[in-house]
Amino acid sequence: MSNNSNNGSNSTLLVQMTKEELIRDFEQVVRKVVNQMQVEQQALKNEKLxxxxxxxxxxxxxxxxxxxxxxxxxxxxxxxxxxxxxxxxxxxxxxxxxxx
CATH class of the missing domain: 1.10.1660.10 (Multidrug-efflux Transporter Regulator; Chain: A; Domain 2)
Structure with a gap:
């Protein structure tokens, strides 16, 4: 009996990448998250009561x-x-x- 399912719910995709590529991709994601947080924080500061x-x-x-x-x-x-x-x-x- 095989555990592989073709319905997509338990599919696993393996991707080969170098350590440098993984670090670069991770840094890009972190940069995007930090930028969004800065935008949201600035919006809160600009909101006057x-x-x-x-x-x-x-x-x-x-x-x-x-x-x-x-x-x-x-x-x-x-x-x-x-x-x-x-x-x-x-x-x-x-x-x-x-x-x-």
Whole structure:
């Protein structure tokens, strides 16, 4: 009785390669994985949780005056204030975008 199966589920493919070829292929795979990890890490760093008045006005496509008026009217308020600077949360901005 033979253990060889032609259905593909237990097929084994043997490839001959030199040690140098194996190392080269392995290094290429590792390089790709590291590059992908770096791209993902950079994307996480670039993802902000708060935005300045200028950034928020640009994202919402409104003037700073409109943003100021919304704040005074209680329509759209900043989520944080540090000294004289105000910051809007990413979630608040996204919610405002959905409303408009």
């Amino acid at each position: 708060t935005y300045t008045r200028d950034e928020t006005a640009e994202i919402l496509n409104v003037s700073l005056t409109t943003l100021h008026n919304w704040n005074k009217q209680g329509v759209f308020k900043p989520s944080a204030k540090v000294g004289k600077k105000v910051y809007y949360s990413k979630n608040d901005i996204q919610a405002k975008l959905k409303i408009n």
